[in-house]
Amino acid sequence: MSIEEQYRTRAKELLAGGAVKMVIGYGKGTTGERRRPIFITSPDEVERLVLDEACITNLSGYLVSEGLLSDEKRVAVFLRPEGVRAVNILAAESQLDSDQLVIFGFDVVGNEIKALKGIHVEEFADVIESLKESAPGVAKELLLEKIESMSPQERFSYWQGEFAKCIKCYACRQACPMCYCRRCIVDSNQPQWVNTSSHSLGNFEWNIVRAFHLSGRCVECGNCDRACPVNIPLRLINHRMAEEVLGTFDHFAGTSKTQEPVLASFKKDDSETFIL
Amino acid sequence: MTKILFSDKLDNCVERWKKAGFSVIGPVQRNNISTYAAVERAAELDLGLILTERSIKELFFPQSEPMLQYTIKKDSIETKDFLPPSGQRIIFGARPCDASGMAIDDPLFGWDYKDEYWFQRRNESVIVTIACTQSDDFCMCTSLKLAPDSTKGSDILLRPLENKRGWLVEEITDRGRDAFKAIADIVQESADTAAPLAVVEKKFDLDRSVAWLQNPENFESRFWKEISMRCIGCASCTFLCPTCHCFDIQDEGDTYSGMRRKNWDSCSFALFTMHTSGHNPRSTQSARWRQRIMHKFNYFPGKFSVNSCSGCGRCSRQCPVDMGITETLQEISKLSQ
Amino acid sequence: MSEPFEPKIIAFVCTYCTYAGADLAGTSRLKYAPNVRIIRLPCTGRISPMFILKALQKGADGVLISGCHPGDCHFTHGNYHARRRWMVFRALLEFIGIPPERVKYSWISAAEGVKFAEFINKVTEDIRKLGPFEQYTQLIEETEAAASL
Numbered sequence: 001m002s003i004e005e006q007y008r009t010r011a012k013e014l015l016a017g018g019a020v021k022m023v024i025g026y027g028k029g030t031t032g033e034r035r036r037p038i039f040i041t042s043p044d045e046v047e048r049l050v051l052d053e054a055c056i057t058n059l060s061g062y063l064v065s066e067g068l069l070s071d072e073k074r075v076a077v078f079l080r081p082e083g084v085r086a087v088n089i090l091a092a093e094s095q096l097d098s099d100q101l102v103i104f105g106f107d108v109v110g111n112e113i114k115a116l117k118g119i120h121v122e123e124f125a126d127v128i129e130s131l132k133e134s135a136p137g138v139a140k141e142l143l144l145e146k147i148e149s150m151s152p153q154e155r156f157s158y159w160q161g162e163f164a165k166c167i168k169c170y171a172c173r174q175a176c177p178m179c180y181c182r183r184c185i186v187d188s189n190q191p192q193w194v195n196t197s198s199h200s201l202g203n204f205e206w207n208i209v210r211a212f213h214l215s216g217r218c219v220e221c222g223n224c225d226r227a228c229p230v231n232i233p234l235r236l237i238n239h240r241m242a243e244e245v246l247g248t249f250d251h252f253a254g255t256s257k258t259q260e261p262v263l264a265s266f267k268k269d270d271s272e273t274f275i276l
Numbered sequence: 277m278t279k280i281l282f283s284d285k286l287d288n289c290v291e292r293w294k295k296a297g298f299s300v301i302g303p304v305q306r307n308n309i310s311t312y313a314a315v316e317r318a319a320e321l322d323l324g325l326i327l328t329e330r331s332i333k334e335l336f337f338p339q340s341e342p343m344l345q346y347t348i349k350k351d352s353i354e355t356k357d358f359l360p361p362s363g364q365r366i367i368f369g370a371r372p373c374d375a376s377g378m379a380i381d382d383p384l385f386g387w388d389y390k391d392e393y394w395f396q397r398r399n400e401s402v403i404v405t406i407a408c409t410q411s412d413d414f415c416m417c418t419s420l421k422l423a424p425d426s427t428k429g430s431d432i433l434l435r436p437l438e439n440k441r442g443w444l445v446e447e448i449t450d451r452g453r454d455a456f457k458a459i460a461d462i463v464q465e466s467a468d469t470a471a472p473l474a475v476v477e478k479k480f481d482l483d484r485s486v487a488w489l490q491n492p493e494n495f496e497s498r499f500w501k502e503i504s505m506r507c508i509g510c511a512s513c514t515f516l517c518p519t520c521h522c523f524d525i526q527d528e529g530d531t532y533s534g535m536r537r538k539n540w541d542s543c544s545f546a547l548f549t550m551h552t553s554g555h556n557p558r559s560t561q562s563a564r565w566r567q568r569i570m571h572k573f574n575y576f577p578g579k580f581s582v583n584s585c586s587g588c589g590r591c592s593r594q595c596p597v598d599m600g601i602t603e604t605l606q607e608i609s610k611l612s613q
Numbered sequence: 614m615s616e617p618f619e620p621k622i623i624a625f626v627c628t629y630c631t632y633a634g635a636d637l638a639g640t641s642r643l644k645y646a647p648n649v650r651i652i653r654l655p656c657t658g659r660i661s662p663m664f665i666l667k668a669l670q671k672g673a674d675g676v677l678i679s680g681c682h683p684g685d686c687h688f689t690h691g692n693y694h695a696r697r698r699w700m701v702f703r704a705l706l707e708f709i710g711i712p713p714e715r716v717k718y719s720w721i722s723a724a725e726g727v728k729f730a731e732f733i734n735k736v737t738e739d740i741r742k743l744g745p746f747e748q749y750t751q752l753i754e755e756t757e758a759a760a761s762l
Contacts (some may be wrong), residue, residue, distance in 0.1 A: 031394070031413045036598035037506040052713035057597065066560070086288040143746065147708075156710030156748045161307050167330075167339050167540070169509035175596050185663070187547055192726060193663050195528050197539050201752040205666050211664050215701045227596035229329065229512045231308045237708065245703040249697070264699065268527035268683065272705065275696070276720035301762070314762065345757065358759050414680050528756070535757060 003115045005053040007104050008076070009176045016043040016068040016078055020102055021071075024062055037062065051078070053108045057223035061177035062257030063097050064146035067131040076102040081116070082219040085254025086177040089217055091121065095180055121257055131253035135242075144236050151187050163203040165230040168196055172234055173210060175227035178217045185209055207237065215241040219254050267268055280466040281434065281459075286318035291460045293366050296458040301335060302369040303328045312367065323369050327588060328408050331518040332374040335367060336397045337381075338516070341538040343525070348532055360396050364431060368404045372426040372433075373417050373588035375517025377404045379429030383580040384521055388570035393538070397439070402455040405430035406443065411474035415590030416602055419480050422587055424473040432456060435470035444470045454579060480605040481612075482573075482583070488612040489574040493534070495566070499611060503564035505605050506597045511542035513591035519584045522548075543568055569604055620674040620740040622649045624733075625664055627657045627692075630681035630722045637726030640662040646737035649677065656680065658691025662702045665729060669749055674716045675740040679732070682720040692720075714743060 001009075007025075014020045027048045029086035039062075042045060060069065060083045069075065069269045079087065084105060091098040098121045105116030105124060118124050140148075147155060170186070186194045186206060194209055195202030219239040225235040226228040245251040246272065251262040281289070290300050298517055302321040304313045311330035315321055342358040378398070385394040408415075408424035417423060427433050429455035431452030434443035443465055447453045456463065514520040524541040528534050542548065544565075549558045558564050585601060592600025632653045636657045638645060656658060657680030668676045678699065681738050686692040699718050707713050717736050 030592060030600075030603070034598050038504045062506075074665050150709070150710075152710045152712040153748065154710070155708070159709050160748070160752070165307060165309050167511075167515050167543070169511040169515045170545075171508075171512045171596055174508040174510035183547075192526075193667070194527065196524070196526055197528065197537050197755075197756070199340055199752075199756045201670060201756050202340075204709070204752065205670070208666060208705060209663065211705055213704060215705070223596070227508075227510065227512070229516055229594040231329075237705075240708045241705060242702065244701060248700055250702075263694070263697055266690065268693065270693070270696055270700070272683075272696060272700070274718065275699075276715070276717060335762055338762065341760055342758070360760055361762070 003106065003113050005051070006115065007044045007106075008049050010041065010104070011049060011076060012043045012046045012215065014102060015040065015046070020072060021073040023049070023076040023104075024051045024059050025104070026051065026057070026059075026074075040270075049078075051106060051113055053111050053113065055108075056080075056104075056222070056226070058083045058086060058177060058219070058223045060090065061180075061223070063087065063101070063217050064177070065092060066181045069100050072098050072100065074102055076104060078104045078106065080106070080107055080221075082125065082221040082254075083177075084121055084197055084222065085131075085219040086129055086242045087111055087121055088128075088254040088257045088259065089178065089219070089261075090180075091257035093261065098257050124195055126136065128252075128255050131200065132246075132255065135246060140254055141236075142240065143233060147236065159204070160200055162232045164200050164206055165232060166203040166207065167230060168198045168203070169229060170205065171227040171229060172224035175223040176214070177219075177221070177223070179210070185213070206234075207234070211237045211241055214238055215247040216249075216251050217253050218242055226256075277465045279313040279445040279463050280437070280442055280468050281445050281463050282379065283323075285334045285442075285462050286321075288459070288462055290315070290368075292458045292462070293455070298366045298455070298458075301367045302363055310382075312370075314358055315422075320612045323406065326408070326412050326415070327371055327373070327590070329516070329590070329594070331371050331377065331422055331516055331588065331590060332367065332403075333381075333518045333520075335365075335401070336378060336394055337521065337523075339540050341393055343538055345535050346529065346533060353481055355534070358421075362396070363400060365397075365401045367401055370403050370405045370430070370589070371424065371510060372405055372424060372430065373415075373586040374518050375403050375429035376426055377424055377429070377586040377588070378403070379517045380495045380580075380584060380586060380591050383582075384576075387579075400449055402431045403429060404432040404434060404455075406434045406436065408476075409436050409471045409475045412593075414591075414593040414600075414602070415474070415476050415587065416479045416589050417587035418476045418566070419478045419482055419602075419605070420583060420585055420587035421482060424476060425448055426554060428586070437468045438471040439468060441468065444468070452575050479602050481609040482605070484612045485582075485605045485608040486573050486577070488608050489570060495570075500566040501562040503559075503607055504562045506593075507544070507561050507565055508597055509544050509546055509561050509564065510596065512594050512596065514542040514544055515540055516594055518586055518588055518590075519572075531569055543571070553609050565604075569601065572601070573605070618741060618745060620648050620700075620737060620745070622675040622677060622737060622740060623668040623671075623673045624649050624651045624679065625654060625660050625668075626651055626676040626678075626721075627659075627680035628653055628655050629687035629689070630720075631679040631729065633723035634721045634725045634729040637723065638730045639726075641726050643726060644729040645733040646652070647735050648737045656686065656688050656691035657706075658686075658688065660695060660698075662698065669711070669746070672750070672753060674743075674746045675690035675717070675736060677717050677719070677732075677736060679721045679729075682722055685722060686704075697721065701702065712743070714739060715716075715746060730759060742753045 023040040028036040029036045280503040310325045347354045385391040431449045433446040572584040
């Protein structure tokens with residue numbers, strides 16, 4: 001039985017038995033290469049679930065949608081390792097109770113689907129730990145190396161060119177599981193911290209603020225990067241932040257549901273190299 | 277024998293138009309995005325795209341439009357009005373769906389208040405549309421009773437030649453005719469034939485869908501929650517749509533000076549209908565999605581006799597979660613059978 | 614004759630240490646550059662990165678942030694949180710291309726009036742040499758300009 005079929009069978013059992021009220025997974029999209037998030041509530045619908053290497057979107061963001069988990073019933077959700085990390089962070093930040101989740105864990109190695117054993121977030125600790133260990137060794141993409149070798153003025157010009165494209169659609173924010181604030185900083189107008197206009201200044205501020213609010217919380221699922229309709233390479237900024245918190249504080253976001261958020265905690269001997 | 281513009285003469289045309297006082301705008305690839313921008317030479321244009329990622333709407337209704345600047349002095353307040361930059365423009369290489377989108381919005385911007393920003397730009401623009409010989413899975417102009425060679429909103433329609441050496445020229449409006457006077461000797465008579473147009477299959481039954489939407493019993497249907505479950509509430513679809521036109525007036529500044537701007541807004545945003553009382557009549561994403569569809573295919577046509585959609589497909593193409601108008605209307609077509 | 618460039622510098626300081634240190638510099642009649650505008654906050658822990666961005670947005674050529682030494686925070690650990698925030702924000706600004714020389718951080722206690730004056734003088738001089746933050750000024754000017762198309 002393929003992994004897709006195994007998971008379909010499990011989904012059917014869980015729904016038929018009433019163990020879960022909903023399965024959040026992937027379905028066929030408009031075109032052959034696309035997959036879309038689907039929400040199944042009846043055992044007859046499980047044939048709509050698909051699982052292959054095109055299933056990339058991080059679905060954990062749906063877990064904090066308004067009211068979904070408030071009836072205390074359980075929900076099954078297909079998650080890749082970064083999705084499980086996202087759930088850990090959401091649980092650590094008290095946004096959901098991870099005991100309400102049944103995780104259908106999977107990963108894509110090469111072009112093959114691998115099932116990940118476990119139902120509860122705690123069972124994925126090893127997988128996440130090995131991700132943390134291999135993180136520093138992952139090769140940097142060329143564009144990132146190119147930016148890092150630029151002078152500050154060149155870097156500023158590069159980002160100015162990219163942020164000039166931003167139309168303030170907030171697809172990056174909406175697609176991100178970590179951006180769950182009811183009233184985002186851009187929605188505040190007393191004072192107006194970040195302009196809604198898409199001039200470069202406002203765009204710089206928006207993208208800088210979002211990257212900062214995600215520091216130490218981003219799991220690099222790529223949802224934001226894929227969602228951006230004007231192809232701004234957001235993954236580079238968030239990656240740089242993830243790299244920074246790992247190197248400086250040994251913090252890998254989402255290792256457990258009791259992990260302390262990196263900017264809400266401190267060590268008395270945190271290194272300081274630049275403070276005069 | 278028909279009028280033909282050969283593509284190797286396009287650079288001459290750009291030169292002539294610039295000499296005649298037009299700026300030339302067309303589809304370009306810049307910084308990893310395809311959009312419309314002003315060009316100096318024909319080589320900068322990318323006329324091989326099926327459709328630009330960003331729409332022509334931005335040339336008439338920019339994301340952020342400065343309206344007036346204020347400075348508060350000790351005994352007075354000074355204001356300085358901003359109008360769009362003035363100057364004739366040739367938009368070369370629009371697509372029929374984009375051009376028709378602008379025509380769809382004309383009655384809206386001229387409805388109860390004539391929007392001078394929109395109309396100044398409209399009156400100073402000549403839209404030269406190129407008919408489509410290619411389409412992708414997301415194009416749906418034919419479902420909206422338009423076509424890959426619709427002339428709605430265009431001043432000139434160019435039909436690509438079969439031999440790919442240029443375009444057949446069809447003059448649609450006086451404005452187009454006048455603009456092409458500047459290149460009258462470059463356009464030649466020739467027997468070249470036009471290439472076959474793209475075949476765009478109808479994706480849904482528009483009339484049946486609209487009838488379903490107009491039926492008040494369907495307003496509270498469970499369909500709305502089911503179809504919009506995966507919508508994340510971003511503004512990708514509304515911002516890229518050539519016909520979406522909601523905006524918000526924002527004052528950016530402080531106690532001493534600032535700028536009043538007209539910025540794009542989106543009915544998909546959670547706070548779009550938030551009242552100062554704290555009540556939000558569209559507090560769920562399904563209510564917001566329902567409103568989007570109802571507005572485009574029920575309320576807007578009710579007022580202006582035309583659907584607020586030109587079938588360009590950008591909403592579906594760009595949606596981060598593979599949603600868009602097409603699927604909703606397809607499902608509604610099925611429901612109303 | 615063109616006027617020499619005088620940098621505009623905004624300093625966000627905590628009440629109980631750096632601000633008191635600045636006070637001491639004043640009562641000791643120590644001379645320091647007048648380019649800095651001091652904004653007093655209860656604690657460096659209150660400083661949001663938005664303040665730094667807003668200062669740059671309003672035309673600052675440089676931003677200073679200063680508070681109590683680690684271990685001496687009036688509120689016990691506000692500055693520890695601030696320190697972490699600064700480390701991350703600094704990396705972010707650097708990646709975006711905002712030169713780290715324009716945003717400076719320091720620990721200055723209530724007794725360090727001399728250090729305060731020297732710090733202000735040094736930073737003012739450094740930023741004067743760097744010149745105005747032209748790349749950011751360009752962004753600001755764009756917000757006051759007419760639409761381009």
